[in-house]
Amino acid sequence: MISQIAVFLENKKGRLADMTRVLGDAGVDLVALTIADTKEFGIVRFVTKDNDKVLRVLKEAGYTATKTELVGIEVADVPGGLSAVLKVLGDGGAEIEYLYSFAGTHTGKAAILFKVADVTNTVRLLTENGIELIEKLF
Amino acid sequence: MKYYNKKMECMDRAELKKLQSERLAALVAYVYKNVAVYRAKMDAIGLLPSDIRSIDDISKLPFTTKQDLRDGYPFGMFASKKRDIVRIHASSGTTGKLTVVGYTKRDVDDWAECCARSLVCAGMDKNSVVHVAYGYGLFTGGLGLHYGAEKLGAMTVPASGGNTARQVQLLRDFRADALCCTPSYALYIADEMEKMGVKKEELNLKSGIFGAEPWSDNMRVEIENRLGIKAYDIYGLSEISGPGVAMDCAEQSGKHIFEDLFFPEIVDRDTLAPLPYGGEGELVFTTLNKQGLPLIRYRTRDICALTDEPCKCGRTHVRMSKVFGRTDDMLIIRGVNVFPSQIESVLMNNDQAVAPHYFITVDRVNMIDTIEIQIEVNEKSFSDEVKKMEALQKKLEHDLFTAIGINAVVKLVSPNTLPRSEGKAKRVTDLRKSNR
Structure with missing residues (x-):
């Protein structure tokens, strides 16, 4: 988180x-x-x-x-990167309150921060779909 | 018809003074005998009923306040036996305690006469159709004008408030000559007519009898233009009887106080010393002929001035100016009494702890009273989600509507941005007063 x-x-x-x-x-x-x-x-x-x-x-x-605690992930900084993650969460029924993202990290990936209603379910969905959670932005 | 009761309304002032003196002496003897509160107040200063011989002695008498009525809730200040009371009215109070007024048969008749006189002031007679759109109920507006119109012999339409489209239909179809309601409701009706495509020429309206809330001269002009009528200001308060304590005449240069029934004084708002005509201060009334709830030097908390300059209409009774403001903190918004303390208790009782820092702004936008409550956001009420903040705002607005009966706008503001003051917090500003 x-x-x-x-x-x-x-x-x-x-x-x-x-x-x-x-x-x-x-x-x-x-x-x-x-x-x-x-x-x-x-x-x-x-x-x-x-x-x-x-x-x-x-x-x-x-x-x-x-x-507040947010769920953070990193995705490939390529077209469709965010969309793929949102599909996983949407299909799994996770409710997103808001999110923000930024590209240009040292890893060359894009970071996305989510505020969700149900953290446990969101984390499970992400992990099961091989999406990497991050604990810090720097 | 020029006057309803020419003898009283145009009485020579020396003769009027004699009548007032006789009535006052009788009233004081009556309340001393029948109301413990008055007896105690007079005994405390060693005043006997026999000390009051002339209206000039009135300043010897102690004042009566709304608090006295509340302390005696509900019937403690009544001077008549319960079997002689035929009517009750009441107005809202700060703590949920109502101010209760009782009327004997004669009181109802006197009050009806005041309203009949008022309707004649506004050009009505027994051939007129009078549409009463004040609320009927504990509020005195509806039944007061209703009885007055009936006493006059007019065709009386007890429309009461609400359902504005139907009001327009009745005004048009019944050929109403006069509309009685609050001034802001008169403008609502004008708006509704526009929406319905009803032109003012389709109505037969000539006069409006508007009161129960303060209104400006600009508003009078707007109402007169939009409805094609002459707008008359009627003044009253339930404690004294209801509407018809004072009324505009055709000259529209101050409201005549029906002085054979109500004796007015203006007192300095700090020292309470009586002021001569022309002085601006708190209006105080003594009811000269009431039985159920007679009031001696009752402090209305309305600030205005009186004049005894002769009026072109021929009435000899003194005239009161517009009410400039109130001595206490009660706000009259769209005719409804609102106390800041009612708002405060909503904010404090809310599940979401709301900061004790709030500020009430009353204004008039497009001729309609508005009330906005700014509330400082604190740790407990703050959320990082817009949805939750907006839900808080809505909940407060809903709770306020439930408590005070009017729509208030809640605005969330940053901490430490509202004015702080030492001692008694100033939490209300009434911008309507600036365009008095």
């Missing part, structure tokens, strides 16, 4: 800049980041090398943040 930090931000100008500045000042290296937004608010989700420290820094700065 890979741990992620999620932060609540109002959908207002400058809010993301403020938060990333706080992280930058604390010397935090963002490994991956994604934003889910609605008309009124956004949830910023990201992975760093030291999530416990990040959580502390954000709380001290007055943010509402939480740590």
Whole structure:
């Protein structure tokens, strides 16, 4: 499992800049980041090398943040790579809440992070289909 | 028909003062005998009923507050025996405790007369068709205007609230001359007419008798244009009787208070010292002729001013200005009483622990009252999934609707972004007041 930090931000100008500045000042290296937004608010989700420290820094700065565990996998960085994995999960009835991915890792593969409703079932499906789980992104 | 009761409405002011003085002296003797609360309050300051001889003595009497009524829930402040009470009305309160009002037969008649006078102020007579779209029930709006219209001899349509398409149909088919409802509902009806393709020329409406919530002059103009009517402001509160305590005349320059029945005072909102005409302060009423629930110097918590300038309409009774605001925190939203404490208890009682930091903004958008509640997101209410955050928002909106009966918009905001204040938290802003 890979741990992620999620932060609540109002959908207002400058809010993301403020938060990333706080992280930058604390010397935090963002490994991956994604934003889910609605008309009124956004949830910023990201992975760093030291999530416990990040959580502390954000709380001290007055943010509402939480740590969540994600299922991480690596797939070949080729056309259809993500699609194949999603088919496995879909056929097996795994519900995905959200996912994000990034290519260009040192291994030359693409990493995908999943938030799922049922972690046990998801992990079983992936493993049975020979998909490699990863524990870190770096 | 110019006046319903010319003798009373146009009474010479010296003569009126004599009548008020006689009624006040009789009232004080009556409540001293029949209501323990009044007797205790007067005894506490060594005041005897015989000390009250003229209306000028009124400032010697102690005030009465909504809290007194709540403390006596339900019938503690009634001065009549239960067998003489023929009607009950009630309005909502902060803690679920209602403010209960009891009427004797004569009280109902007096109140009906007030509403009949009000309808005549709005140009109605016995030939008119009066459509009453205020809610019927414990709320005084519906039955108040209903009895007034019947007393006047008008054809009375007890439409009550809701089912707006049918309201439009009835207004058109029954050839209503007057529409009685809240001003915001009048605009709802105008919207519905547009949707249905019913033009204002197809109606026979001449007057609107609108009240139970504060409304601006802009709103009056909009209603008048869209419905092709003259819009009259009616004022009242259930404790005093209901609608018809004061009413606009054709001059539309302040509402005449029916002074033979209700004696108004304006007091300084901090010192409670009586202010001369023209001064802005809290409106206080003494009911001069009530039996069931007579009230002595009842603090309405409405802020306004009075004028005794003669009015072109010929009525001699003083006029009250628009209500500028309330002395306490009660909000009137679309005619419904809403207390911030009701909202707070919904937020606090929610399963999902919601931050104690919230802020209520009341506004008027497109002539309809709106209420938005900003809530700071905390560790317990926060989730990394949008779906769950939106579900929380919806649940709060649903719970608020259940508690206060109107739709509130819930907005989730970042922690530490809402104003903090020392002492009593300021958690409400009413932007409607800025366009008074």
